[in-house]
Amino acid sequence: MAAYNDLRREQLGFFPTPVHKLERLSTQLGVNLFLKRDDLTGPNLFGGNKIRKLEFLLGDALAQGADTVITFGATQSNHAMETAVAARKLGLTPLLYLETITPPDQTIDRGNILLDKILGAEITYVSMDGRTEAEADEYAMSLAVQKKAALEAAGHKVYIIPVGGATPIGSVGFAVGVQELLAQLAPAPDYIVHGTGTGGTAAGLVAGVKLYGGTHQPQVLSMNVSPKPMAHYAQTAKLATAALRLLGSELTVTAADFHFDQNYFGEGYEQPTASASAAIRLLAETEGILLDPVYTGKGFAGMLDYIHTGKIAPGSNVVFWHTGGISALFAESEMVGQLY
Ligand SMILES: Cc1ncc(COP(=O)(O)O)c(C=O)c1O
Known part of the structure:
Protein backbone atom coordinates (compact mmCIF):
# COMPACT_ATOMS: atom_id res chain seq x y z
CA MET A 1 0.00 0.00 0.00
CA ALA A 2 1.22 3.52 -0.75
CA ALA A 3 2.52 5.68 2.11
CA TYR A 4 1.50 9.31 2.63
CA ASN A 5 4.42 10.68 0.63
CA ASP A 6 3.25 8.63 -2.35
CA LEU A 7 -0.26 10.08 -2.19
CA ARG A 8 -0.88 12.83 -4.67
CA ARG A 9 -2.71 15.85 -3.25
CA GLU A 10 -4.24 18.50 -5.46
CA GLN A 11 -4.81 21.99 -4.08
CA LEU A 12 -8.55 22.62 -4.22
CA GLY A 13 -9.43 24.59 -1.10
CA PHE A 14 -7.99 27.16 1.28
CA PHE A 15 -6.27 25.47 4.20
CA PRO A 16 -5.90 25.76 7.12
CA THR A 17 -9.54 26.69 7.56
CA PRO A 18 -10.14 29.14 10.42
CA VAL A 19 -10.95 27.99 13.95
CA HIS A 20 -12.39 30.51 16.38
CA LYS A 21 -14.14 30.73 19.71
CA LEU A 22 -17.86 31.42 19.87
CA GLU A 23 -17.67 33.94 22.70
CA ARG A 24 -21.33 34.68 23.28
CA LEU A 25 -22.49 31.09 22.95
CA SER A 26 -19.64 29.81 25.15
CA THR A 27 -20.75 32.15 27.95
CA GLN A 28 -24.35 31.05 27.52
CA LEU A 29 -23.48 27.32 27.57
CA GLY A 30 -20.70 27.31 30.18
CA VAL A 31 -18.10 25.64 27.93
CA ASN A 32 -15.33 26.93 25.68
CA LEU A 33 -16.88 26.32 22.29
CA PHE A 34 -14.84 26.65 19.10
CA LEU A 35 -15.93 26.29 15.49
CA LYS A 36 -13.66 24.69 12.86
CA ARG A 37 -14.77 26.38 9.69
CA ASP A 38 -14.81 23.73 6.97
CA ASP A 39 -17.86 25.53 5.63
CA LEU A 40 -15.15 27.90 4.35
CA THR A 41 -12.90 25.35 2.59
CA GLY A 42 -13.62 26.96 -0.79
CA PRO A 43 -12.91 27.15 -3.63
CA ASN A 44 -16.27 28.92 -3.84
CA LEU A 45 -18.87 30.04 -1.32
CA PHE A 46 -20.29 26.52 -0.95
CA GLY A 47 -17.31 24.69 0.50
CA GLY A 48 -17.61 21.83 2.93
CA ASN A 49 -15.90 18.79 4.36
CA LYS A 50 -15.62 16.89 1.08
CA ILE A 51 -13.03 19.28 -0.31
CA ALA A 166 -15.76 7.27 2.02
CA THR A 167 -12.52 5.54 1.08
CA PRO A 168 -9.18 5.26 2.92
CA ILE A 169 -7.70 7.91 0.61
CA GLY A 170 -10.62 10.26 1.35
CA SER A 171 -10.28 9.73 5.10
CA VAL A 172 -6.59 10.63 4.92
CA GLY A 173 -7.83 14.15 4.15
CA PHE A 174 -9.55 14.32 7.53
CA ALA A 175 -6.71 12.71 9.47
CA VAL A 176 -4.48 15.44 8.11
CA GLY A 177 -7.23 17.90 9.06
CA VAL A 178 -6.85 16.87 12.72
CA GLN A 179 -3.13 17.63 12.50
CA GLU A 180 -4.10 21.04 11.10
CA LEU A 181 -6.55 21.70 13.98
CA LEU A 182 -4.12 20.63 16.71
CA ALA A 183 -1.51 23.03 15.34
CA GLN A 184 -4.08 25.85 15.62
CA LEU A 185 -5.45 25.28 19.15
CA ALA A 186 -3.68 25.11 22.49
CA PRO A 187 -4.66 23.53 24.76
CA ALA A 188 -6.00 20.72 22.58
CA PRO A 189 -9.78 20.33 22.77
CA ASP A 190 -11.40 17.76 25.04
CA TYR A 191 -14.03 17.00 22.39
CA ILE A 192 -14.45 17.23 18.62
CA VAL A 193 -18.12 17.04 17.65
CA HIS A 194 -19.54 16.66 14.14
CA GLY A 195 -22.44 15.31 12.09
CA THR A 196 -21.69 11.95 10.47
CA GLY A 197 -23.14 10.30 7.37
CA THR A 198 -21.07 7.72 5.49
CA GLY A 199 -18.45 7.69 8.26
CA GLY A 200 -15.54 8.81 6.08
CA THR A 201 -15.10 11.99 8.08
CA ALA A 202 -15.45 10.20 11.43
CA ALA A 203 -12.87 7.62 10.31
CA GLY A 204 -10.42 10.36 9.37
CA LEU A 205 -10.99 12.28 12.61
CA VAL A 206 -10.50 9.23 14.82
CA ALA A 207 -7.43 8.14 12.83
CA GLY A 208 -6.03 11.67 13.03
CA VAL A 209 -6.57 11.89 16.80
CA LYS A 210 -4.80 8.53 17.29
CA LEU A 211 -1.91 9.53 15.10
CA TYR A 212 -1.42 13.18 16.05
CA GLY A 213 -3.25 13.55 19.39
CA GLY A 214 -0.26 12.83 21.65
CA THR A 215 -0.98 12.61 25.36
CA HIS A 216 -4.25 14.59 25.40
CA GLN A 217 -6.44 12.93 22.78
CA PRO A 218 -9.74 14.71 22.13
CA GLN A 219 -12.78 12.43 22.11
CA VAL A 220 -14.57 12.48 18.76
CA LEU A 221 -18.36 12.61 19.16
CA SER A 222 -20.11 11.65 15.90
CA MET A 223 -23.82 12.50 15.67
CA ASN A 224 -25.49 10.30 13.04
CA VAL A 225 -27.74 12.00 10.49
CA SER A 226 -29.33 8.70 9.36
CA PRO A 227 -29.83 5.24 10.87
CA LYS A 228 -26.88 2.85 10.73
CA PRO A 229 -26.61 -0.86 11.55
CA MET A 230 -23.99 -2.07 14.03
CA ALA A 231 -21.88 -3.30 11.10
CA HIS A 232 -21.28 0.35 10.18
CA TYR A 233 -19.10 0.82 13.26
CA ALA A 234 -16.74 -2.00 12.33
CA GLN A 235 -16.64 -0.82 8.70
CA THR A 236 -15.76 2.70 9.81
CA ALA A 237 -13.00 1.33 12.04
CA LYS A 238 -11.61 -0.58 9.04
CA LEU A 239 -11.68 2.61 7.01
CA ALA A 240 -9.79 4.49 9.75
CA THR A 241 -7.15 1.77 10.04
CA ALA A 242 -6.68 1.71 6.27
CA ALA A 243 -6.22 5.50 6.30
CA LEU A 244 -3.56 5.08 8.99
CA ARG A 245 -1.73 2.55 6.79
CA LEU A 246 -1.72 5.08 3.96
CA LEU A 247 -0.18 7.54 6.42
CA GLY A 248 2.57 5.03 7.16
CA SER A 249 1.25 4.18 10.64
CA GLU A 250 0.83 0.70 12.14
CA LEU A 251 -1.77 1.90 14.67
CA THR A 252 -5.16 0.16 14.60
CA VAL A 253 -8.61 1.67 15.13
CA THR A 254 -11.44 -0.48 16.49
CA ALA A 255 -15.19 0.14 16.76
CA ALA A 256 -14.64 0.98 20.45
CA ASP A 257 -12.66 4.07 19.43
CA PHE A 258 -15.82 5.67 18.00
CA HIS A 259 -18.64 7.39 19.79
CA PHE A 260 -21.61 7.38 17.40
CA ASP A 261 -24.98 8.65 18.60
CA GLN A 262 -28.15 7.81 16.68
CA ASN A 263 -30.51 9.90 18.84
CA TYR A 264 -30.57 13.11 16.81
CA PHE A 265 -31.64 12.33 13.23
CA GLY A 266 -35.36 12.17 13.99
CA GLU A 267 -37.34 10.38 11.28
CA GLY A 268 -34.32 9.91 9.04
CA TYR A 269 -31.99 11.40 6.45
CA GLU A 270 -33.06 14.79 5.05
CA GLN A 271 -36.02 14.88 7.48
CA PRO A 272 -35.92 18.03 9.58
CA THR A 273 -36.06 17.87 13.38
CA ALA A 274 -37.27 20.48 15.87
CA SER A 275 -33.97 20.26 17.77
CA ALA A 276 -31.88 20.89 14.61
CA SER A 277 -34.09 23.84 13.66
CA ALA A 278 -33.64 25.26 17.18
CA ALA A 279 -29.86 24.73 16.95
CA ILE A 280 -29.73 26.54 13.60
CA ARG A 281 -31.68 29.46 15.07
CA LEU A 282 -29.53 29.55 18.23
CA LEU A 283 -26.23 29.81 16.35
CA ALA A 284 -27.68 32.33 13.91
CA GLU A 285 -29.12 34.52 16.68
CA THR A 286 -26.10 34.41 19.03
CA GLU A 287 -23.21 34.41 16.55
CA GLY A 288 -24.59 35.23 13.09
CA ILE A 289 -23.32 31.89 11.71
CA LEU A 290 -25.40 29.49 9.63
CA LEU A 291 -25.76 25.72 9.89
CA ASP A 292 -27.65 23.37 7.57
CA PRO A 293 -30.71 21.24 8.38
CA VAL A 294 -29.37 17.86 7.13
CA TYR A 295 -25.92 17.53 8.76
CA THR A 296 -24.53 20.35 10.88
CA GLY A 297 -27.88 21.34 12.43
CA LYS A 298 -28.42 17.79 13.68
CA GLY A 299 -24.80 17.47 14.84
CA PHE A 300 -24.97 20.79 16.68
CA ALA A 301 -28.29 19.80 18.28
CA GLY A 302 -26.66 16.61 19.60
CA MET A 303 -23.75 18.62 21.01
CA LEU A 304 -26.11 21.08 22.74
CA ASP A 305 -27.96 18.17 24.33
CA TYR A 306 -24.65 16.71 25.57
CA ILE A 307 -23.77 20.07 27.13
CA HIS A 308 -27.22 20.57 28.69
CA THR A 309 -27.25 17.06 30.18
CA GLY A 310 -23.64 17.22 31.46
CA LYS A 311 -22.31 14.49 29.11
CA ILE A 312 -19.95 17.27 28.09
CA ALA A 313 -18.91 18.75 31.46
CA PRO A 314 -19.03 22.50 32.19
CA GLY A 315 -15.76 24.23 31.37
CA SER A 316 -14.79 21.68 28.67
CA ASN A 317 -12.96 22.77 25.55
CA VAL A 318 -15.15 21.73 22.64
CA VAL A 319 -14.64 22.04 18.88
CA PHE A 320 -17.67 21.71 16.65
CA TRP A 321 -16.40 20.83 13.19
CA HIS A 322 -18.58 22.82 10.79
CA THR A 323 -18.69 20.56 7.76
CA GLY A 324 -20.61 22.94 5.46
CA GLY A 325 -23.81 22.05 3.62
CA ILE A 326 -25.28 25.55 3.68
CA SER A 327 -26.80 25.19 0.19
CA ALA A 328 -29.43 22.89 1.81
CA LEU A 329 -30.99 26.05 3.27
CA PHE A 330 -32.12 26.68 -0.31
CA ALA A 331 -33.34 23.14 -0.99
CA GLU A 332 -36.88 21.71 -1.07
CA SER A 333 -39.02 23.01 1.82
CA GLU A 334 -39.69 19.50 3.19
CA MET A 335 -35.93 19.19 3.73
CA VAL A 336 -35.43 22.67 5.19
CA GLY A 337 -38.20 22.42 7.80
CA GLN A 338 -39.46 25.21 10.04
CA LEU A 339 -36.54 27.54 10.66
CA TYR A 340 -38.34 30.72 11.77
C1 LIG B 1 -22.36 19.14 5.24
C2 LIG B 1 -21.94 17.74 5.52
N1 LIG B 1 -21.58 17.42 6.76
C3 LIG B 1 -21.21 16.17 7.09
C4 LIG B 1 -21.20 15.16 6.15
C5 LIG B 1 -20.85 13.78 6.59
O1 LIG B 1 -19.65 13.35 6.11
P1 LIG B 1 -19.34 11.80 5.97
O2 LIG B 1 -20.15 11.29 4.81
O3 LIG B 1 -17.90 11.76 5.71
O4 LIG B 1 -19.75 11.13 7.23
C6 LIG B 1 -21.55 15.45 4.82
C7 LIG B 1 -21.57 14.38 3.79
O5 LIG B 1 -22.10 14.51 2.74
C8 LIG B 1 -21.94 16.76 4.51
O6 LIG B 1 -22.30 17.10 3.27
Missing part, protein backbone atom coordinates in the same frame (compact mmCIF):
# COMPACT_ATOMS: atom_id res chain seq x y z
CA ARG A 52 -10.52 17.83 2.19
CA LYS A 53 -11.23 14.32 0.90
CA LEU A 54 -11.29 15.39 -2.74
CA GLU A 55 -7.80 16.89 -2.60
CA PHE A 56 -6.52 13.33 -2.15
CA LEU A 57 -9.20 11.46 -4.11
CA LEU A 58 -8.82 13.54 -7.25
CA GLY A 59 -5.05 13.53 -6.76
CA ASP A 60 -5.36 9.75 -7.05
CA ALA A 61 -7.67 10.13 -10.08
CA LEU A 62 -5.11 12.27 -11.88
CA ALA A 63 -2.29 9.93 -10.89
CA GLN A 64 -4.27 7.16 -12.61
CA GLY A 65 -4.72 9.28 -15.74
CA ALA A 66 -8.47 9.84 -15.36
CA ASP A 67 -10.32 12.41 -17.44
CA THR A 68 -13.79 11.71 -16.01
CA VAL A 69 -15.06 11.28 -12.47
CA ILE A 70 -18.27 9.58 -11.38
CA THR A 71 -19.82 9.88 -7.96
CA PHE A 72 -23.10 9.38 -6.09
CA GLY A 73 -25.38 10.95 -3.52
CA ALA A 74 -28.88 12.16 -2.80
CA THR A 75 -30.32 14.76 -5.17
CA GLN A 76 -29.17 17.51 -2.78
CA SER A 77 -25.83 15.82 -2.08
CA ASN A 78 -23.10 18.23 -0.96
CA HIS A 79 -20.52 15.59 -1.77
CA ALA A 80 -21.75 15.34 -5.39
CA MET A 81 -21.79 19.12 -5.81
CA GLU A 82 -18.32 19.49 -4.27
CA THR A 83 -17.03 16.72 -6.53
CA ALA A 84 -18.37 18.62 -9.55
CA VAL A 85 -16.60 21.79 -8.33
CA ALA A 86 -13.34 19.93 -7.72
CA ALA A 87 -13.52 18.08 -11.03
CA ARG A 88 -14.02 21.33 -12.95
CA LYS A 89 -11.07 22.96 -11.18
CA LEU A 90 -8.85 20.08 -12.28
CA GLY A 91 -10.19 19.78 -15.83
CA LEU A 92 -12.08 16.53 -15.23
CA THR A 93 -15.63 15.83 -16.46
CA PRO A 94 -18.11 15.21 -13.59
CA LEU A 95 -20.93 12.64 -13.86
CA LEU A 96 -23.36 12.44 -10.93
CA TYR A 97 -25.79 9.63 -10.02
CA LEU A 98 -28.33 11.20 -7.69
CA GLU A 99 -30.88 9.23 -5.67
CA THR A 100 -34.28 10.88 -5.36
CA ILE A 101 -34.64 10.33 -1.59
CA THR A 102 -36.34 13.72 -1.42
CA PRO A 103 -37.97 14.16 -4.85
CA PRO A 104 -36.60 17.28 -6.56
CA ASP A 105 -38.84 20.32 -6.95
CA GLN A 106 -40.25 20.03 -10.50
CA THR A 107 -40.88 23.76 -10.84
CA ILE A 108 -37.41 25.15 -10.09
CA ASP A 109 -33.89 23.76 -9.61
CA ARG A 110 -33.02 24.25 -5.94
CA GLY A 111 -29.86 24.21 -3.83
CA ASN A 112 -27.19 21.81 -5.01
CA ILE A 113 -29.16 20.70 -8.09
CA LEU A 114 -28.97 24.29 -9.33
CA LEU A 115 -25.22 24.38 -8.58
CA ASP A 116 -24.63 20.97 -10.25
CA LYS A 117 -26.34 22.26 -13.39
CA ILE A 118 -24.40 25.54 -13.43
CA LEU A 119 -21.23 23.44 -13.14
CA GLY A 120 -22.37 21.48 -16.19
CA ALA A 121 -22.29 18.13 -14.42
CA GLU A 122 -24.08 15.30 -16.22
CA ILE A 123 -26.85 14.19 -13.86
CA THR A 124 -28.56 10.79 -13.84
CA TYR A 125 -31.45 10.60 -11.41
CA VAL A 126 -31.77 7.23 -9.69
CA SER A 127 -35.36 6.70 -8.68
CA MET A 128 -35.90 5.00 -5.33
CA ASP A 129 -38.78 2.80 -6.68
CA GLY A 130 -39.32 1.22 -3.26
CA ARG A 131 -35.60 0.48 -2.81
CA THR A 132 -33.90 1.01 0.54
CA GLU A 133 -31.01 3.49 0.53
CA ALA A 134 -28.51 0.59 0.53
CA GLU A 135 -30.29 -1.03 -2.44
CA ALA A 136 -30.42 2.29 -4.29
CA ASP A 137 -26.66 2.75 -3.66
CA GLU A 138 -26.01 -0.69 -5.14
CA TYR A 139 -28.24 0.00 -8.15
CA ALA A 140 -26.61 3.40 -8.78
CA MET A 141 -23.18 1.77 -8.63
CA SER A 142 -24.25 -0.85 -11.21
CA LEU A 143 -25.36 1.93 -13.57
CA ALA A 144 -22.07 3.75 -13.04
CA VAL A 145 -20.00 0.65 -13.71
CA GLN A 146 -21.84 0.18 -17.04
CA LYS A 147 -21.24 3.83 -17.90
CA LYS A 148 -17.56 3.53 -17.03
CA ALA A 149 -17.20 0.51 -19.32
CA ALA A 150 -18.87 2.37 -22.20
CA LEU A 151 -16.74 5.48 -21.73
CA GLU A 152 -13.52 3.49 -21.44
CA ALA A 153 -14.38 1.59 -24.61
CA ALA A 154 -14.49 5.02 -26.25
CA GLY A 155 -11.00 5.88 -24.98
CA HIS A 156 -11.77 7.73 -21.72
CA LYS A 157 -10.38 6.90 -18.29
CA VAL A 158 -13.00 7.01 -15.53
CA TYR A 159 -12.43 7.30 -11.76
CA ILE A 160 -15.35 6.22 -9.54
CA ILE A 161 -15.71 7.75 -6.07
CA PRO A 162 -18.15 5.89 -3.78
CA VAL A 163 -20.90 7.78 -1.97
CA GLY A 164 -19.53 10.42 0.40
CA GLY A 165 -15.97 9.84 -0.77
